[in-house]
Amino acid sequence: MSTSRKREEFARYKADVKNEGKSFFPYAVFHDAVMSLVVVGVIIGLASIWYFTSGEEPGDAGILGPRYTDEADPSSIGFVPRPDWYFFFLFYLLRIFKWPESVILGTVGIPTIALVLLLAVPFIDRGRERRLLRRPVAVVASLLVIASLGILTWKGATAKEGAIGAEAAIPGWIERGNLVEGAEGVIATDPALAGVSPEQAGQLVLEGAELFAQSACLDCHLFQGAGSENLGAPDLTEEGLRGRGVQWQIDHLRDPQSTTPGSLMPSFGSLSEEQLRALSVFLESAR
Amino acid sequence: MAARARSARQQQIEQLLLAPINWIEERSGLVSATKRFLFRKVPRDVSWAQTLGSATLTAFLVQLATGVILAMYYRPDPATAYASIQHITNDLTWGWLVRGMHRWGASVFIILMFLHLGRVFLFGAYRYPRELNWLIGVLILVLSLLEGFTGYLLPWDQTSYWATVVGININGTAPILGPFIADFLKGGAEIGTETLARFYSLHMLLIPGGLIALIGLHLYLVTRLGVVSPPWSKEAAGRERDEVETRKRGLVEPRPRGNANRNGSDQA
Numbered sequence: 051m052s053t054s055r056k057r058e059e060f061a062r063y064k065a066d067v068k069n070e071g072k073s074f075f076p077y078a079v080f081h082d083a084v085m086s087l088v089v090v091g092v093i094i095g096l097a098s099i100w101y102f103t104s105g106e107e108p109g110d111a112g113i114l115g116p117r118y119t120d121e122a123d124p125s126s127i128g129f130v131p132r133p134d135w136y137f138f139f140l141f142y143l144l145r146i147f148k149w150p151e152s153v154i155l156g157t158v159g160i161p162t163i164a165l166v167l168l169l170a171v172p173f174i175d176r177g178r179e180r181r182l183l184r185r186p187v188a189v190v191a192s193l194l195v196i197a198s199l200g201i202l203t204w205k206g207a208t209a210k211e212g213a214i215g216a217e218a219a220i221p222g223w224i225e226r227g228n229l230v231e232g233a234e235g236v237i238a239t240d241p242a243l244a245g246v247s248p249e250q251a252g253q254l255v256l257e258g259a260e261l262f263a264q265s266a267c268l269d270c271h272l273f274q275g276a277g278s279e280n281l282g283a284p285d286l287t288e289e290g291l292r293g294r295g296v297q298w299q300i301d302h303l304r305d306p307q308s309t310t311p312g313s314l315m316p317s318f319g320s321l322s323e324e325q326l327r328a329l330s331v332f333l334e335s336a337r
Numbered sequence: 338m339a340a341r342a343r344s345a346r347q348q349q350i351e352q353l354l355l356a357p358i359n360w361i362e363e364r365s366g367l368v369s370a371t372k373r374f375l376f377r378k379v380p381r382d383v384s385w386a387q388t389l390g391s392a393t394l395t396a397f398l399v400q401l402a403t404g405v406i407l408a409m410y411y412r413p414d415p416a417t418a419y420a421s422i423q424h425i426t427n428d429l430t431w432g433w434l435v436r437g438m439h440r441w442g443a444s445v446f447i448i449l450m451f452l453h454l455g456r457v458f459l460f461g462a463y464r465y466p467r468e469l470n471w472l473i474g475v476l477i478l479v480l481s482l483l484e485g486f487t488g489y490l491l492p493w494d495q496t497s498y499w500a501t502v503v504g505i506n507i508n509g510t511a512p513i514l515g516p517f518i519a520d521f522l523k524g525g526a527e528i529g530t531e532t533l534a535r536f537y538s539l540h541m542l543l544i545p546g547g548l549i550a551l552i553g554l555h556l557y558l559v560t561r562l563g564v565v566s567p568p569w570s571k572e573a574a575g576r577e578r579d580e581v582e583t584r585k586r587g588l589v590e591p592r593p594r595g596n597a598n599r600n601g602s603d604q605a
Contacts, residue, residue, distance in 0.1 A: 154512075
């Protein structure tokens, strides 16, 4: 539409408002005031339901969740990284995109594209037609956006973490994955384990598996079908086949970004040297 | 006589009462500006759908008010932050309400903003001459999400701590600037004292300051450009007239000097 037509139409709008319009005060203000009261009421209602159905104990959740969880502890390892609900759609995008090939699509790519498209709306849609039935593209696009945001938020909200009860699965892992034999192979060949006798294989694997089960690894990683797939984390069932070596695993656990730039994994540097070694042997034996 | 005397006194009193208002008006023009704002015309078919913007503003004001109170009792230090949150929630008179309203007001604010955005989109209200206001609105949305991200850490519990660890790592994956932003947010090797202080400062100074400025600009443009009628309205402001109606209003008559004074003559 030509610039002069646009200007004409806006001048017509201005004239119509002037001639036929109603005063902002009190007519529109009345609607706004009623709506604002409803908003404040809803907020107070939510705050009350949240407070009166929950308890003072950390994690004592009512209908709307706990007042707080335990105090932040950087050295703890059994955590569930979970954002506020309006980031759930981003959180769930990271289940769809996997490390290392495509996780950047979920963290940066798609959000950036969505933001640019949103900013570009007035420059993409330059027509003057405002009736919905005559704007099929706009209506379909908005329905798709609403549906995908809704589904991603819902999936993010109901996504299960896999950590609970994982210890019970340890004997099964060791047997099915043939991990003790795998660990003997690792001890025999890995330079970081020089001086460790092959007899220690079973004990190292068991200790590593216990740490693996307790350290919330399964909140993000899959292992032999257990756990979940959050934040683009890879399946660790055959981690030993990637040929990283024990030292790499230790370095990675201590500071994930030093060996894997751009990884989303938090540091497990609060574990002791022996614990890190056992965990690494466990991971390397999985092949 | 008596009536006239009373009216003279009445005038005196009136003048006395109006004096401060006139004083302000003469030096700022604020009184007439407020009048123009309040008594400006809006399309007559404006209704409930167009209250989502002001509802969002109300939720934002709730966040400002409760945030100011929380800032008086909250201690932005890892050693004391969690205890101060417990104190506010459990011990302080009405503390639970203030924190609860701030916490849930954030969600209501975000929901209302998305609804307002959807309404503007479906009404096609982002079109000429309102494109700039759409851009400002999107910036407000982005800043509000950042406000949510920075505020989430402040209670300093396990949920907020580990969500922030991952959130900062996500920032770090962005190309070029990502690692710098992540390092800046962390303020050290680990998420700790520096991080909390940074998030606190961003959450209650920088981002709200930006939001207040952008919301002010947003409202100024809304007032200046006006709100659109619902697209289904039969009496929408600015609607196309059929031939008969337009002729009656004299809009298709040729103008003596072409389009030269288009801006002035239309509204006369």
